[in-house]
Structure formats: structure tokens, C-alpha cells
Amino acid sequence: MGYKDLRFKEDAVFLVTGGAGFIGSNLCEAILDMGYRVRCLDNLSTGKYENIEPFTANPRFTFIKGDIRDLDTCKEASKGADYVLNQAAWGSVPRSIEMPLLYEEINIRGTLNMMEAARENGVKKFVYASSSSVYGDHPTLPKKEGHEGKVLSPYALTKKVDEEYGRLYKTLYGLDTYGLRYFNVFGRRQDPDGAYAAVIPKFIRQLMRGERPTINGDGRQSRDFTYIDNVIEANLKACLAPSEAAGEAFNIGAGGREYLIDVYHDLCKALEKEVEPVFGPARAGDIRDSNADISKARELLGYDPEYDFAKGIGLAIGWYKEHLA
Numbered sequence: 001m002g003y004k005d006l007r008f009k010e011d012a013v014f015l016v017t018g019g020a021g022f023i024g025s026n027l028c029e030a031i032l033d034m035g036y037r038v039r040c041l042d043n044l045s046t047g048k049y050e051n052i053e054p055f056t057a058n059p060r061f062t063f064i065k066g067d068i069r070d071l072d073t074c075k076e077a078s079k080g081a082d083y084v085l086n087q088a089a090w091g092s093v094p095r096s097i098e099m100p101l102l103y104e105e106i107n108i109r110g111t112l113n114m115m116e117a118a119r120e121n122g123v124k125k126f127v128y129a130s131s132s133s134v135y136g137d138h139p140t141l142p143k144k145e146g147h148e149g150k151v152l153s154p155y156a157l158t159k160k161v162d163e164e165y166g167r168l169y170k171t172l173y174g175l176d177t178y179g180l181r182y183f184n185v186f187g188r189r190q191d192p193d194g195a196y197a198a199v200i201p202k203f204i205r206q207l208m209r210g211e212r213p214t215i216n217g218d219g220r221q222s223r224d225f226t227y228i229d230n231v232i233e234a235n236l237k238a239c240l241a242p243s244e245a246a247g248e249a250f251n252i253g254a255g256g257r258e259y260l261i262d263v264y265h266d267l268c269k270a271l272e273k274e275v276e277p278v279f280g281p282a283r284a285g286d287i288r289d290s291n292a293d294i295s296k297a298r299e300l301l302g303y304d305p306e307y308d309f310a311k312g313i314g315l316a317i318g319w320y321k322e323h324l325a
């Protein structure tokens with residue numbers, strides 16, 4: 001079952017931090033469509049107001065422009081919220097290697113502020129974005145919770161620390177936290193621009209413009225590319241998960257594994273562009289292969305992803321064709 005039939009109490013309030021970003025804005029939209037109230041807290045650093053602008057006419061939607069590095073802002077935003085979906089963070093492995101201090105401030109301190117605020121305000125469930133990057137250099141595939149290696153970037157370390165705080169806030173304070181280890185999410189509204197853009201929207205944008213995309217490495221790296229609707233499902237199911245499952249982190253992937261070079265050729269075909277890629281050097285801090293074992297999320301959250309890669313990429317390409325000039 002997907003997420004659209006899930007039911008919460010009628011006047012439920014969801015706080016989505018990072019709600020103006022790619023994943024956050026999709027969460028805001030899905031929850032509004034289901035008829036519940038949404039507060040979006042975002043400082044618009046990497047997110048865009050245009051992602052949430054269509055929701056502002058909805059009386060069940062509130063936008064708070066603010067920073068999760070400020071504890072008072074977090075407390076104010078989470079007052080009266082039933083559920084917190086903490087998405088605010090800075091992404092990108094290479095950028096974190098350039099700016100480790102900033103990642104510490106936003107991704108660790110910011111998330112800790114939000115957990116503290118949620119604890120003080122008696123929030124029912126605190127669901128937060130972690131990342132498959134926590135698996136670091138552990139070689140086994142598929143990736144399974146409990147088998148993490150050494151992290152390869154400051155970004156991955158911030159997510160690993162967040163998970164430790166998530167565990168502690170459950171055991172010490174009884175806050176029901178659920179860490180969702182997203183595996184390369186893609187879909188509508190993901191930003192195609194900038195040096196740190198994710199590979200799928202970036203390639204789509206470049207191919208549509210007739211540019212030659214660069215593949216870092218030989219293209220034989222593999223990823224469990226996960227369509228956005230699977231991630232929405234995971235967040236909402238975590239809000240309804242039993243307390244006994246809290247304090248834990250869960251793989252949220254589609255359970256598949258695509259080679260980057262194959263994805264590239266799929267995109268060329270779908271966009272009717274025959275462009276040879278440029279091959280650049282492999283990137284420091286990147287995992288070579290990634291593929292999620294999703295049995296823990298299936299068992300404890302009832303996660304049952306509806307979209308495999310093929311179904312998701314078709315929808316994503318359709319969206320970009322319509323929305324990118």
C-alpha cells in the first residue's frame with residue numbers, strides 16, 4: 001500500500017524542516033493533499049520559495065522562514081506539532097569536504113536543536129533524514145543496517161552522529177525518533193542546477209540543452225536510485241510506526257541497483273539525444289556501489305515501495321520535460 005490511504009487524526013500538525021527543498025516540498029504537498037496541516041521551516045539556503053509558493057494559498061499551510069541552527073526558532077516552530085519530519089540539512093559529499101565546519105553546524109547542531117525542541121514540546125514522532133552514505137567503506141552488498149564501515153566524508157559523519165543522537169533521545173528521553181537512510185532520491189522538483197546538483201536532474205538538464213554531461217569515474221558505479229514517492233511513503237509510515245521501532249535507522253531505497261552508465265544511456269534514449277559523455281576523475285568520498293536491503297523498514301515500518309527505478313524515472317523525465325525550458 002502507498003501512503004495516500006494512511007490516516008492520522010483529523011487536526012494533525014506536521015512540521016517539515018527543509019520544506020522548501022526537493023524532498024521537503026514533496027512532503028508538504030503530499031500531506032496537504034491528504035488534508036492535514038503543514039508547517040514548513042526553511043531558511044531558503046539551498047531550497048527555493050518557488051517550491052512552496054503554490055501551497056501558500058492553502059489555509060492549512062504555514063511557512064516559517066528560519067534556521068534550525070537557532071534553538072528558539074526550532075522550539076517556536078515545533079510548538080503544537082504532532083509530527084516532525086526533519087529534512088533540513090546541507091547535502092552533497094564533495095561540498096562537505098570543502099566546508100566541514102558548516103556541515104557540523106547545520107547537519108549536526110541543527111538536527112540536535114530540532115530533537116531538543118521536539119522533546120520539550122512533546123512531539124509524538126520525530127522522523128529525520130539520514131543517508132546511505134553512513135555505510136562508508138563497508139564492502140558488502142546489499143547494504144544492511146548494523147553493517148556500517150568507516151565514513152568517507154564529513155557529510156556522512158554528520159548523518160552518523162544524527163543517528164546516534166536519535167538513538168539517545170529515544171533511550172534517555174523517550175522521544176520516538178526514526179532515522180531514514182535515503183538512497184539517492186530523485187523525482188519532481190529536484191534541483192538540476194549548480195555544481196552540487198544530483199546526477200539525474202543534472203544529466204537531464206544538460207542533455208536537454210545539448211551539452212555533454214561528465215561522468216565522474218568509469219560509470220560502472222552503481223546506485224539504488226529511489227523515486228520520491230517511496231520516500232514520502234517511508235516518512236508517513238514512520239509517523240505511524242510503533243514506539244518499539246523507535247531509536248533506530250532504516251534503509252529507504254527501492255531495493256534495485258543501477259549502473260550510472262546505464263542510467264545515462266536510458267536518459268539519452270528517453271530524451272532522444274545521442275550525446276557521448278565525458279569521463280572525468282572519480283570523486284573523493286564517493287561510495288562505489290550502493291544497494292539497499294529494505295527488509296528492516298518493511299518489517300518495522302510497513303514500508304512497501306510502489307515505484308521501482310523504471311517507473312520512477314519515466315515519471316521524473318515527464319516532469320522535467322514539462323517544467324524545464
Ligand SMILES: NC(=O)c1ccc[n+]([C@@H]2O[C@H](COP(=O)([O-])OP(=O)(O)OC[C@H]3O[C@@H](n4cnc5c(N)ncnc54)[C@H](O)[C@@H]3O)[C@@H](O)[C@H]2O)c1
Pocket residue numbers: 017018019020021022023024041042043044045046047048066067068069086087088089090091106110129130131132181182183184185186198
Ligand atoms: N536527495 C537525496 O538523494 C538525499 C539522499 C540522502 C539523504 N538526503 C537528505 O534528505 C534531506 C533533504 O534533501 P534534499 O535532497 O531535499 O535537499 P535540498 O537541498 O533540496 O533541501 C534541503 C532544505 O533544507 C533547507 N535548509 C538547509 N539548511 C537549513 C537551515 N540551517 N535551517 C533551515 N533550513 C535549512 C534548504 O534551504 C533546503 O530547502 C537532507 O537532510 C539530505 O541530507 C537526501
